[in-house]
Amino acid sequence: MKNLKTIAWGAAIATVMTAVMPLTPVDLFAANPAFAQSVSRIVVRGNERVAADTIESYVAVKPGQRASAFAIDESLKNLYQTGLFKDVSIKRSGSSLVVEVVENAVINRIAFEGNSRLKDDMLEGIVTSKGRGILSESRVQTDVQRVLEAYRRVGRFGAVVEPKIIDLGRNRADLVFEINEGGKTAVSRISIIGNQKFSDGRLRKVMTTKETGWLSFLSSKDVYDSDRLAADEERLRKFYLNEGYADFRVVSAVADLDRERNVFFVTITVDEGERYRVGDVEVDSAIPDVDAESLRRLVRLDSGDVYSAVEVEKSLEDITIEIAKSGYAFARVSPRGDRDYENKTINLVFQVDEGARAYVERINIRGNDRTRDYVIRREFDMAEGDAFNRVLLDRAKRRLNALGFFKNVEITTQPGSTPDRVVLNVVVEEKGTGSVAVGGGYSTTDGFLADISLTETNFMGRGQYLKVAGTTGTSKRSYEFSFTEPYFLGRRMSAGFDVYQRRLKDNDTSREYDSRAFGGKIRFGLPIMTDLSFNPYYAVEQKEISNYELYGKANASTAITQAVDEGKTLKSALGYTLVYNTIDNMGDPSDGIFVKFGQEFAGLGGDVKFIQSTLDARYYRELYPAWGLVGVFKVAAGHIQGIAGDDVRLLDSFFKGGETIRGFDSGGYGPRDKASGDALGGKTYFNVTAEAQFPIPGLDELGFKGSVFADAGTLFGSDATKGSFSNSKTIRSSVGAGVIWNSPFGLIRADYAYALSKAKEDKTQAFRFGAASQF
Structure with missing residues (x-):
């Protein structure tokens, strides 16, 4: 029985094996009979421009070889990767291998429609598809993404690009990119999280990315730019480092796009850390001949000062240059800051080493x-x-x-x-260095004004400064041409010249006559130290007064009448200015000192002989950084004295008014003719100003600041010999408030002031409005 079962199982297994013999592994993995035979030749069909030999070179199967599935697949990949074909198929026909291709069309031309923000020539340089090139769908899609990226860089995140292929027959086509540029994708809000020492407004002032506003069409700073935002992170870091927050870090900076409103919301999270002051300051020299103690005086920080990375950097430069002057060109100065977390101090050590010779x-x-x-x-x-x-x-x-x-x-x-x-x-x-500014406005001194200026700071790529400007208005007209070469004779010294003409007409307020000045100046700038410069110059100027309204009348000013009779006077003078400047930002200062002392010596020919000395000193300091409150203290003084027996003529005297002590008219204080009430100018003046400037909530992003101030000063002395005039040395003073707008057209301010003290003959003006300048 057992043997019978064994025989039966053997028969069954044999039957099954016989049934599956056609499906043995050898047969399962054998090549398709259609491809197993060797290929005798390769036939190319469908090609019009591409030579058959070129197509055959991309086929992995050669005559005499078998056409395996792997080789066929490689051939298809090779042919598609050329970008020459829209479709490719490979099949056997007898012993021949037939390659059928459908060629991509040739681009006749590339066009852009609907674009105005980005010009055609710029877009042509962006896309990889070119005229007379091969039209590839994958390349076209890549070009669409490249164009979209270009629009994102200019703040157009809502731009849409649709490629259109226009068949021209004979396998030729036009490629047209239809563009809908969309609106500007602006930054709607910048939120800062984690800041306690400084307000959001103060920190946004540090950043170059700005929130969009009603004047944003004049600037592109409200357009989102990832590179600009990254640079703003570094600006915030430097700002905090200069304020003593050595542990500051930006935790994250995220820009969220609201596609429905087409705006970005920027959120910056910061960790301010603690504020540090400077502890011990040392210079340690490993070079025997270098005296560390003598280098200590070059360190700009002392024990107890608020730590500042900028001052450390400047100290590092000064020490390095001083050592190089001593003959140690390879010396290396390395600053080290050791934190004392308990006392919140940083001990500074400037280590001087020989350094590697390179x-x-x-x-x-x-x-x-x-x-x-x-x-x-x-x-x-x-x-x-x-x-x-x-x-x-x-x-x-x-x-x-x-x-x-x-x-x-x-x-x-x-x-x-x-x-x-x-x-x-x-x-x-x-980037562009030329600018054209056209503006207009109203000044309480000169009435309605319109001006235009053309400025080029890199003239012909030589780094030269060129400016042409003109102003015309109700009672003022001026023209100016300036040129500066910043590296004269190949040295770090500037040279330049100015030519100008100014005409002032009778405005029935501060003057009742016309005046004209025409002149020029040749000037040089010689740096003495990093913050100190010496600027000599030669000036020639012709002045005259005309059309005196009261001329010939009983109450006419005899001094002005005499100036009219004298006609034109010519000044030929040598002068110089010494300028010390540590201001952090000349356009919007918040910290630093500016001192300018100048003297002018007239008498090198011409009609006038005098010595004139002037001083302008300003000190800026942030009183409360969290609010952006800046304190300003100004002192100005001047004196002019005739020499060689000459008197100081009316046209060379100082005329002061609301520009120095607000609350007074232009030329509103100082010596004045009693009969006509005309200002005669003075020989000596001084004035001081104490002012607090602060951002106006809600308007600070637009460049608006408020101010409260107190002014005081005087002007006296005159060489007028005819008529009766007042010459009071009374201290004039005023208090008031104002609004300052750092507009795209320049600095504009409006002030309202009340005169606390004045002389009897002075003329006051409570409200003053017009263009202004910081320096």
Whole structure:
């Protein structure tokens, strides 16, 4: 029985094996009979422009070889990757391998429709599809994304791009990108989280990204730009570091797009940390011949000062340059800050070491299509062949950024031909340096005004400054031409000249006559130290008074009548100014000192001989940084004295009014003719101002600030010999409030002041409105 079962199982297994014999592994994995045979030839069909030999070169199967599935698949991939074909198929026909292709069309032309923000020539440089090139659908889709990215960079995140292919027959087509640019995608709100020491408004003032407003059409700073936001993170970090918050960090910066409203909401989260002051300050020198104690005086921070990264950086530069002057070109100065967390202090140590000997082998400059190479090279304190110094390299980068010629400056280093050689690569991205400003307005002094100015700060790529300006109005007309060469004779000194003409007409308020001045100046600028400069000049000017309204009448001013009779007077003078400047921002100052002392010596020919001395000193300090409250203290003084027996003529005297002590008319205080009431000018003046400036909530993003102030001063002394005039030395004073607008057209301010003290003959003016300047 057992043997019978064994026989039965054997028979069953044999039957099954016989049934599945056609499906053995050998047969399952054998090639398709249609492809198993060797290929005798390759036949190409459907090609019109591409040669058959070219197509065959991409086929992985050659005559005499088998056409495996793997080889066929590779062939298809190769042919599609060429971008020449819209469709490809490969099949066997007998012993032949037939390759059928459908060629992509040739682009006849590329066009853009609906675009105005970005011009055709710019978009043509962005897309990879080109006229007379092959039309590839994958490339077209890539080009759509490239165009969309270009619109995002200019703040048009709602832009839509639709590619249209227009068949022209004979396998030719036009490629048209239909563009709907959409509206500007602005930053609707900037929220800052985690700040306690400084208000949101104060921190937004540090950033270049701005919230959109009713004047945003004049600027693109409210357009979202990821690179700009990243740069703003660094600006915030530097701001906090300069205020002593050494542990500050930006936790996150997120921009959320609201597609329905087409706006961004920016949220920045910060961790301020603690505020540190400077503890001990030391200079430690490992070079025997370098006296550390003598270098200590170059450190700009003392024990007890609020820690400032900028002052540390400036101290580092000063020490490095001083050591280099002593012959140690390779010396390395490394600052170290040791935190004392308990006392909230940072102990500073400037370590001076020999440093590795390295030389600048080559300076490569790229990206400057307009700016000349030498304009960039001269900002380096290192030339090819000089000792390499990292501190001086950082200084050069700051100088290049400060020029205002470039959007971005990157300086990298790479090894040179030998271990002690370094190659510097300078890559710049240029920006527009020319501007045309057209404006108009009203001034309580000169009535309605209209002005136009053309300014170029990088004239012909040579780094030269050129300005042409003109102003016309109810009672004022002026023209001006200025030119400055910042590197005269190849040295770090400026030279330039100015030519101007000014006409003032009778305005029935501050003057009852016309005056005209025409002149020019040749000037130089010589830096003495980082913050101190000496600026000599030669000036020639012709002045005259005419059309005196009261001339010939009984109450006419005899002094003015005499000036009319004298006609034109010519001044030929040498002068100079000494300027000390540590202001943080000349356009919107909040910290620093500005002092300008000048003297002018007239008498090198001409009709007048005098010595004139003037002083203008200003001090800015943030009184309460959290609110952006800035205190301003100003002192100004001047004296003019005739020499060689000459009197000071009326046209050369000082005329002061509401521009120095608000609450007074232009020329409203000082010596005055008693008969006519005309201002005669004075020989000596001084005035002081104490002012507090603060952002106006809700309007600070638009550049509006408020101010409260107190002014005081006087003007006296006159060489007038005819008629009766007042010459009071009374101290004039006033208090008031104002609004300052840092507008796209320039600085504009309106002040209301009340005169607390004045002389009997003075003329007051409570409200004053017009253009202003910081310096």
